[in-house]
Amino acid sequence: MFHDAFYMPYAPKRAWGLFDASGHPIRSAVDFRAPNVCTYDQLLEVGFASDLVAYEAAAGTYIYGGTINLHFGHFLINTLPRFWNISRIRTPNTRILCHSSSAPDVWFNFPFISRAFALLGLTKRDFVVLDRPTRLRNVVVAGTSLEEQQAGYRAYGRFGREIGSRIYKPDDVDQNTVPIYYSKSRLRSSVGIITNEAEIEDVLRDQGVDIIHPETLSLDEQVRLMSSRTSIMGSTGSFFHTSIFCPPRRITCLNVTSQINSNYVIIDALAANAATYHYPDSMQVLDQMDGYLTARFLPNAADVALELFDLARSKS
Known part of the structure; x- marks a missing residue:
């Protein structure tokens, strides 16, 4: 004091x-x-x-x-x-x-x-x-x-x-084995964006993955969803910080930079997550776009989507 x-x-x-x-x-x-x-x-x-x-x-x-x-x-x-x-x-x-x-x-x-x-x-x-x-x-x-x-x-x-623990029930944890992919494709402003992320969504959707746009969910819905799924994927975004409220999660993240932001590492450690960060060598940096601090493009988005899916499946 x-x-x-x-x-x-x-x-x-x-x-x-x-x-x-x-x-x-x-x-x-x-x-x-x-x-x-x-x-x-x-x-x-x-x-x-x-x-x-x-x-x-x-x-x-x-x-x-x-x-x-x-x-x-x-x-x-x-x-x-x-x-x-x-x-x-x-x-x-x-x-x-x-x-x-x-x-x-x-x-x-x-x-x-x-x-x-x-x-x-x-x-x-x-x-x-x-x-x-x-x-x-x-x-x-x-x-x-x-x-x-x-x-x-x-x-x-x-x-x-x-x-x-005030949001989800213990019986809800890992009750759904369908993988999810968090996408930023519908955001009109954010720290960073993959301009052709919709191509990743299409490939993963064909693999039976549920595509999630977290900005459409309430905090409670985000916590319950993340707690209930056994396999979680997504491009780098703040929504992964929601794992601090969840039981230890298995996360496979499409990283848009070769370096992993230390905030993600800190949250993963505190939440006891098993997290993998995948950075494709093909990732291209674009000129800054209105509404975004950074913009990226994947010329081989379909291949990267399958790589991410295989990484997630290997952790199941």
């Missing part, structure tokens, strides 16, 4: 975050994706102490809930890991103090966010975002249970399974 700390509201390219009484950043309240690289556009030097902050928050102890990320994957990587022990440290009247460019009313319009917080017994009334530098008499900062691109802690694995 920190006493006489202060809060600087979210402000890109300016100092924001939580600071102790002397004006030093509370590092356990900062998200890093490398030892000294902040995840967000965040400056950590304010140059003054708490006694120069005029406004003071209402009396009471706050719990710091970190920065609210509205992207599905980054919500599971950056935001939710800060709530790993919320049920143990929070009392019914304790407010959760967060940073965001928007208000809780906006966050709770995202169904996966409102559902995830509901599973923790939280509503938008439990959260507060401040709009000015504010002194805090007492603030509890629980360190995150996952550090983006760096490390994950077993607490997040346990936490994820606890949440998942």
